[in-house]
Amino acid sequence: MIEGSHASSYAVELARVQVISAYPITPQTGVVEKLSEIVASKKLNARFIKVESEHSAMAACIGASAAGARAFTATSSQGLALMHELLHWAAGSRLPIVMVNVNRAMAPPWSIYADQTDSLSQRDTGWMQFYCESNQEVLDTVLQAYKIAESVYLPCMINLDAFFLSHTSEPVALPKQSLVDEFLPPYDPPFRLDPDNPHAFGGLVGPDGYMELRYKIHQAMEEARVKIKEVDDEYGEKFGRSYGGLVEGYETDDSEIVLATAGTAASTARIVVDDLRARGSPVGLLKIRAFRPFPVDEVRSLARHVKKIGVLDRNFSFGATGIFYQEIKAALYNAEHRPPVFGFVVGLGGRDITPAVIEELFDHLMKNNVPESESIWIGLKHKPA
Amino acid sequence: MSQKIFHIPEEEILTSGHFACPGCGGALAMRYALKALGRKTVLVIPACCWSIIDGPAPYSATGVPVYHTAFETAASAASGIKAGLQMRGDHETTVVAWAGDGGTFDIGFQALSGAAERNEDFIYICYDNEAYMNTGIQRSSATPFGAWTTTTPAETPKGERKKNIVEALAAHRIPYAATATVAFPDDFIEKLQKAKKIYGTKFIHVLAPCPPGWKSEPEDSIKLSRLAVESKIFPLYEVYGGETYRLTYEPAGISINEYFHLQGRFRHLTDEQLAEIQRQVDDDWERLLSKVTTGKKRPRTTLRRAQTESGAAGKKVVTT
Numbered sequence: 001m002i003e004g005s006h007a008s009s010y011a012v013e014l015a016r017v018q019v020i021s022a023y024p025i026t027p028q029t030g031v032v033e034k035l036s037e038i039v040a041s042k043k044l045n046a047r048f049i050k051v052e053s054e055h056s057a058m059a060a061c062i063g064a065s066a067a068g069a070r071a072f073t074a075t076s077s078q079g080l081a082l083m084h085e086l087l088h089w090a091a092g093s094r095l096p097i098v099m100v101n102v103n104r105a106m107a108p109p110w111s112i113y114a115d116q117t118d119s120l121s122q123r124d125t126g127w128m129q130f131y132c133e134s135n136q137e138v139l140d141t142v143l144q145a146y147k148i149a150e151s152v153y154l155p156c157m158i159n160l161d162a163f164f165l166s167h168t169s170e171p172v173a174l175p176k177q178s179l180v181d182e183f184l185p186p187y188d189p190p191f192r193l194d195p196d197n198p199h200a201f202g203g204l205v206g207p208d209g210y211m212e213l214r215y216k217i218h219q220a221m222e223e224a225r226v227k228i229k230e231v232d233d234e235y236g237e238k239f240g241r242s243y244g245g246l247v248e249g250y251e252t253d254d255s256e257i258v259l260a261t262a263g264t265a266a267s268t269a270r271i272v273v274d275d276l277r278a279r280g281s282p283v284g285l286l287k288i289r290a291f292r293p294f295p296v297d298e299v300r301s302l303a304r305h306v307k308k309i310g311v312l313d314r315n316f317s318f319g320a321t322g323i324f325y326q327e328i329k330a331a332l333y334n335a336e337h338r339p340p341v342f343g344f345v346v347g348l349g350g351r352d353i354t355p356a357v358i359e360e361l362f363d364h365l366m367k368n369n370v371p372e373s374e375s376i377w378i379g380l381k382h383k384p385a
Numbered sequence: 386m387s388q389k390i391f392h393i394p395e396e397e398i399l400t401s402g403h404f405a406c407p408g409c410g411g412a413l414a415m416r417y418a419l420k421a422l423g424r425k426t427v428l429v430i431p432a433c434c435w436s437i438i439d440g441p442a443p444y445s446a447t448g449v450p451v452y453h454t455a456f457e458t459a460a461s462a463a464s465g466i467k468a469g470l471q472m473r474g475d476h477e478t479t480v481v482a483w484a485g486d487g488g489t490f491d492i493g494f495q496a497l498s499g500a501a502e503r504n505e506d507f508i509y510i511c512y513d514n515e516a517y518m519n520t521g522i523q524r525s526s527a528t529p530f531g532a533w534t535t536t537t538p539a540e541t542p543k544g545e546r547k548k549n550i551v552e553a554l555a556a557h558r559i560p561y562a563a564t565a566t567v568a569f570p571d572d573f574i575e576k577l578q579k580a581k582k583i584y585g586t587k588f589i590h591v592l593a594p595c596p597p598g599w600k601s602e603p604e605d606s607i608k609l610s611r612l613a614v615e616s617k618i619f620p621l622y623e624v625y626g627g628e629t630y631r632l633t634y635e636p637a638g639i640s641i642n643e644y645f646h647l648q649g650r651f652r653h654l655t656d657e658q659l660a661e662i663q664r665q666v667d668d669d670w671e672r673l674l675s676k677v678t679t680g681k682k683r684p685r686t687t688l689r690r691a692q693t694e695s696g697a698a699g700k701k702v703v704t705t
Contacts, residue, residue, distance in 0.1 A: 018472035021465060047468040052499030056461035059454065059496065063429065063465025066452050069472045071465070089455055193450040193466060195425045195478055200445035202453035204437060 002172040004165030005030025007135040008074060008100040008158075010172075011142035013044045014180045015098075018069040018187075021049035021060035023079060026112045027166040028102045031074040054079035058086035058097075065095040066201060068192035070146065073097070076162065077104035077118040084122065087155075091126025091217060093202060096149030096156070096187070098142060099127075103263065103314075104162040105349045113350020114161040116263060116315040120291070120323040126217055128156040128224055129292040131262035135160075135170040140241055143175070144231050147184050151227050152220045161314075162350065164264040175239050183238055221293045228290055246295035248287040251277060252302060255284030257365045260299075260328060261312035262288040265346070265353045269312070272358040283362055288324065296331040303337045310342045310365045314353070321375045342371040346378045391571040394420040403446035405438045408603025410593030410610060411512040412438060413567040415447065415483070418510060421577035424449055426479045427470070429463045431493060432456040433485030434519045435512075457492045459484040460500035463507045479581055480507040486527035487517045490548050497588075501557040504585040508577070511550065511588070514595035522598045529618075530665065531658055532650045533600075539653040546665065551590050551624060558627035559586040564619060566592040568610035572621055572633055592619045600649025612644040617670045622677070630676040641666055 002010065008031045012020065020039070022032045039048045047064075051057045054075050061071040075083065080101055090097050105115035119129060128148065132138045138160050145156040160166060191199065205213065229245035236242025251273050252258055259269055266287040276283045286302055286309075288295065303309065313322025320326060325343030332338045344361050347353040357379060364376070377383075398419035405412035411434055419426070428451045430436055436453055440446050454462040459482040467480045484493055489511040497509060516534045517523040524534040526548040537543040554562050560583050565573035573591065580587035592613055594606040601609060613619035614636055621634040641663050645651040654662070 019465060019468045021468075045472075047472055049464055049468055049505075050503065051461060051464070052495060052502070055457060056464075056496050056499055059458035059461035060465030060468070062454070062458075063452065063462035063467075064469035064472075065465075066462075067427075067466045067469025067473065069469035071469070085455055086458070193427045193452055193470070195427065195450060198424075198445075198448060198450045200439060200442070200447070200451035200453065203439060203443075203445065203451070204441040206441065209442065 001169040002135055003030060003167055003169045004135045004138050004160045005102070005167070006034045007139040007172050008142060009034035009038060010174055011139040012072050013038050014175060014177060015143055015146050015184060016070065016181070016186070017044070017046055017072040019047050019049065019061070019064035019071045020073065021051050021057045021064070021071070022073045023051055023054045023057050023075065025054070025076045025079040027104060027162045028074045028076045028079070028100070030166060031100055054082040055086060058083040058090065061097045062086060062090055062093060062095060065097050066093065066193050068187070068189055068194075070187040071097050072099070074100040074102070076102040077106050080118050080122065081106065084125070087122055087125035087127055090155040094153040094217070094220070096146065096153055098145045098149055099155070099157050100138070100142065101157050101159050102162050102166045103159050111349045112162060114164055114264070114314065115348050115350065116159065119157060119159045120315045122157070123292060123323070126154060126221075127292060128154055128221070128290065130156070130158045130290055131288065132158060132160045132165065133264050133267040133287065135165055135168070136172045136241065137243060138165065139172055139174070140235060140239070140243070143180060143184060144235050147231050148224060148227050150187055152224045154217070154220050154224060159263070161264045179238060183235065225293050243289055246290040246293070247298045248289060249302065250285040250287060252284035252286060252306070254282065256282040256307040257310070257362065258284045258286050258302060258306050259310045259312055259358070259361060259365070260286040260288055260324060262291065262324065263314060265312050265314060265358070268353055268355055269358050272355050272362065275355070276359070276362055281362065281366065291324070291327070294327050294331065299328055299331040300335040300337070303332055303335060303339055306339055308340050308342065308365050310344060310361050312344050312346050312358070312361060314347045316345055316348065316375070325375070340370055342368070342376060343374060344376050344378050351379060391575065393417070393570060393574055396420065398424060398448045400446050400448060402444070403438050403440055405434070406597055406603070408594070408596040408606040409434070409438070410567050410595060410606050411435060411485070411514060413606070414510075414512045414573070414591045414593050417567070417570050417573050418481070418577060419447065419449065421574040422479050422481065422581060425477055426481055427452065427466060429454055429459055429466060429480065429482045431459040431484050431488040432519065433488050434514070435483060435485070437519065456488055457496055459488055459493050459496065460505070460509060461496040463509070464500050464503070464505040467505060467507050482507055482509040484509070484511055485519065486511060486513040486515060487525045490526045490550055497554075498557065501554055501559050501586045501588070504559065506584055506586070508580050508587045508589065510591060512591045512593040514593045514598055516598050518595050518598045531654050531662055533653060534650070542653060551588070554588045555624045555627040559588060560584070560626055561623065562588040562590075563623040564590045564592070564621055566610040566614060566619060566621070568607045568614065569621060569634065576623065576633070598650070600652070601647050605647050609644065609647055612639070612647070615639050616641045616644045616666065618644060618666050620670065620673055622673065629678050630673070632677050
């Protein structure tokens with residue numbers, strides 16, 4: 001029985017990470033505390049740099065990765081926001097850094113509870129992003145992430161909900177180190193800081209060269225679509241667990257109404273789907289596992305045969321809408337089949353998403369053919385006058 | 386006084402064709418630093434003049450690996466690079482953070498303080514041209530009292546005194562901190578070669594004249610660098626372990642006016658202001674002198690060894 005934060009730590013140990021640099025922030029602290037124990041006991045041969053801020057944590061990861069070492073960090077909300085500049089830097093540098101982010105609400109007001117706006121605000125930085133619904137998935141995804149990242153040379157962020165996963169114990173199977181070693185060989189980049197082969201990294205590039213470098217990042221993300229599926233399948237064969245690649249369709253093959261969401265809400269939604277189906281409602285769940293690259297093909301494929309799509313966003317982009325909602329609509333705009341898409345805003349700041357809440361969403365979907373507004377806020381105690 | 390013969394390595398590691406302005410103190414500093422440290426060096430360069438001086442992609446003038454990094458991150462990126470190299474089994478390559486005053490005194494200070502507190506094993510060299518020169522001569526906390534910059538125009542020149550960065554770092558008890566400048570290449574090179582042998586955070590503060598920023602003649606850069614030392618504005622000294630101070634040059638003690646009159650950035654100063662500055666310089670000098678170790682006592686230094694994470698294993702402490 002392992003809590004989500006510790007599942008991350010054990011994954012880092014199994015991945016034989018070489019340099020960890022991290023700064024504590026609730027509710028990520030379990031990750032770094034367990035890692036400190038693991039490193040101190042020499043179960044993992046690594047340097048753990050106890051940096052003085054998250055900005056420095058990412059800078060040190062960038063340095064370590066540029067020097068050719070496998071690097072890791074973990075953070076949450078304010079810490080992730082502080083790293084923002086360097087998230088761009090890591091992707092632009094094409095460094096396969098893996099980071100665990102515990103999805104926590106952005107302040108003010110202070111909130112340490114589950115909310116995905118922190119990571120979704122970073123969607124344009126060039127990082128791959130995964131959203132996990134169980135501690136097992138966290139561990140497995142960290143291991144997969146290194147393999148994917150070290151193949152396409154893009155950094156990867158793995159997200160888990162604050163407290164619902166970070167501080168909740170679930171049964172987690174720890175793979176054998178020897179099997180992980182077979183799955184994930186040592187990191188050996190084609191370019192690194194090496195006095196025997198001196199290069200400058202990141203020097204000035206004018207308008208005549210920058211765009212091509214950006215295009216290469218775009219290509220790497222596109223390559224990641226294929227790689228994510230490939231690695232997930234390989235992981236499934238080797239370790240007996242896989243997660244569908246970019247998305248998992250749960251009971252979607254013959255459903256008319258599908259709810260799309262990411263994180264622990266997906267886990268709760270499965271129960272509601274089972275329950276409603278038993279009562280004759282043709283519903284399903286699209287669990288979005290990878291947000292970057294965004295699963296456009298998978299969403300379009302689903303849209304071909306469903307009548308309505310609801311999106312559960314545990315996040316919001318002010319001046320617009322929930323973020324998964326935006327991205328799903330955008331994916332469908334140029335598609336042939338465009339069922340109505342409803343955007344629900346739920347569970348911000350850790351407000352509990354119970355089966356009853358999810359049932360309310362399905363109920364709304366069944367009763368309405370057209371969304372009444374671009375963001376339907378669920379469970380507000382009162383709407384201000 | 387015995388005569389010391391000092392050899393400056395002949396090999397040029399910095400190549401010509403770099404982008405520095407004529408008379409750039411920072412370019413000369415890099416040339417000497419690379420001679421002192423050799424090719425088994427990695428440079429970490431945050432946003433500063435040297436981000437441009439090294440040359441645009443695909444060129445690089447320094448001849449050693451260079452990692453360009455974000456403005457605040459010279460010391461944090463250097464910490465990571467050192468860790469990465471160590472984990473790959475490379476305990477020989479010298480990691481050098483090479484930053485301007487902006488990226489050291491101001492925006493980079495947190496990362497530097499953090500790295501110094503952890504005693505990360507690298508040499509941090511701040512080439513100080515006393516303002517944000519790369520972005521067009523805006524003031525930094527390294528800008529001296531009374532100086533003109535674009536953000537401290539002549540009507541309101543800099544009203545704050547220059548931050549004493551060496552003192553700030555000495556307070557972290559790092560094994561070695563020193564000042565240096567380009568008019569004294571042997572002193573600078575000797576300090577770097579000493580630093581290379583020490584494990585932990587080493588900080589060298591190098592005064593680097595900047596003709597466009599100081600409104601001085603390019604051909605005066607070395608002279609200005611010498612005058613800064615001789616006028617006691619920029620004493621040459623070392624601090625071991627944050628507590629043992631050693632002067633490495635006895636200045637002549639000339640008036641600051643000789644140094645100031647070659648720089649347009651001080652042209653607007655009145656006689657009263659100049660007298661005030663002279664008083665500050667004299668006070669600072671007395672304060673420094675009071676800390677300098679006299680007599681035979683020499684500082685303890687910690688030589689380099691292959692290091693574990695804590696740095697404790699295999700460390701040999703030597704009293705020289």
